[in-house]
Amino acid sequence: MKPQIRSAIILSITLTICICPFLVATDPISVAQARVQIGDTRAEAIQALSDAWFHAECAYPTITEIDDLFLYGPRNRDRVKIVIVSSDVMSGTLRVVSVGGFEGYMLSQYDHCVPSPLQAFEEATPLPTKTSSEGEK
Secondary structure (H helix, E strand, C coil): CCHHHHHHHHHHHHHHHHHHHHHCCCCHHHHHHHHCCCCCEHHHHHHHCCCCCEEEEEECCCCCCEEEEEEECCCCCCCCEEEEEEEEEECCEEEEEEEEEECHHHHHHHCCCECCHHHHHCCCCCCCCCCHHHHCC
């Protein structure tokens, strides 16, 4: 093999290895759709998305469907990336029926979830301070 051809092949492989990670989708919704397939069990989906900084389960009293919310990216309600995985009972097992996402302004529609996703953005509750009568004991 000619040295020029060998060098070109090595350069092509090196560039492919270096550039490919940047071409891979980094949007959390696209990543979730690549990791979680329709028909996966709910438990498999939760495990596949365990790198989210917040997870909430949203069950509904009158239907068998369960939504799971996964929060990614900035811990800012206006810029957070929200992945929603919907599961329903199929042959006695909760299985994924859809994977998608929505904007932070819609989180109030999910305040029934446990824990409430709105809590993810609340300020920490301040510790109680001693009153003057407690400090004088």
